[in-house]
Amino acid sequence: MSHNENTHPRLPHSSTVPSFQRRTADSARQLRDNFNHVIREIQPLVETARTVNAGVQNAISMRNFLNTPQEQQNATNADNSFVIDLDVNQAVEPPNEPNPDPIRNNNNADDFNNVERAQTVVEAQQFLQVILKYVPFVLILLAKAVYDYHDSIFILIILFTTFAHTNTAVKKETTKRDRRSLGTLSIELLYIFACSIFVHYIFEDEVHNFNVVFHLVLIRTFTDPLTVGKLLWIVVITDFALKLVTVAVKILLTMLPEKIVPFQKRGKVYLFIEAISQMYRSIATIQPWLHYLLESYQGPEKIVAVFLSAFYMISKGTDLMSRMKLLKSSFFKLLQNVTVGSSPSKEQILTAGDHCPICHDEYDSPVLLQCRHIFCENCVTTWFDREQTCPLCRAKIVDDPSWRDGSTSYFIQLY
Structure with a gap:
């Protein structure tokens, strides 16, 4: 009887503890499975938060959510003020927080840099896609412009090629001095003349459609208002024509014998010719621009044309002053007995x-x-x-x- 009294109270305890442990383990397992399922869904968001907050020591670690129950309990105890141990039924103090892991922080910083580089690459790819999207449209406009203005483009190519070739030839023959080739200079002079005649007569309709731009006088007559295209055509063609005239004059100077113009003194003559050419070319653009600005508006809007013309002349003053300074300096050097x-x-x-x-x-x-x-x-x-x-x-x-x-x-x- 005494034996039964000693053992009877233990029966409920011995049967209750395993049942309680099983229920606790099943509940913990089910809770862990549900929790792991939720964590897998929000894992990309958490990883992004970890990358952005790489410098924060209390960043969330996904490994702590996916560890064993005991490790999860230890990670949870680190955030509570106290914990209860079911085995010993007593409160214990939470463990001290470990020092931040420098290796993990470095890895987080590397991840952040990788994300930044990846974003930059993505943005560059998107920008390239936008550019490539408009490439066909730009090519269509370019092809249309080339077809519509092929005569003008061909004229510009001829004039630029002629100028570049003859300008280089003059420089080479000038450095030779008494060993210069008169034959080469004569050919270059004929080349300039032939180019001018070819452009003027072969493309006569194209030239005359733009107010006979080969008339190189400063005062010209414009019967119709100028558009932007006509204005640019006039100033560009006029400038190239004046360049060819300048090169032709320098060729004639180079062909002169030494008795007329000594070689030592030809440098300042070239300088003076170039100063006159730059000054004349700068003045030649004034009338077309003023005509374009003044005739663009009529009636009460004429005041806008006046203001635009005034602003043009103010901005043009700086260019004219620099040309005038070069012309003045070259003129005084031309009067000196010495060359330099x-x-x-x-x-x-x-x-x-x-x-x-x-x-x-x-x-x-x-x-x-x-x-x-x-x-x-x-x-x-x-x-x-x-x-x-x-x-x-x-x-x-x-x-x-x-x-x-x-x-x-x-x-x-x-x-």
């Missing part, structure tokens, strides 16, 4: 020495450059045929621009 620099005084020659640094001989027509170095005129002009710097200090000689070699500017005067 200025004539030095006796004291300056004594200070520099009695011998030219280039030929190591006594000075023959000494010239003083802006850098205060003295050379023979013939020596330094020969040097300037290849260089634009002082032979001693390599300083840029700004008063000896490249136009002294017979070249002509490629700049197209559009305004």
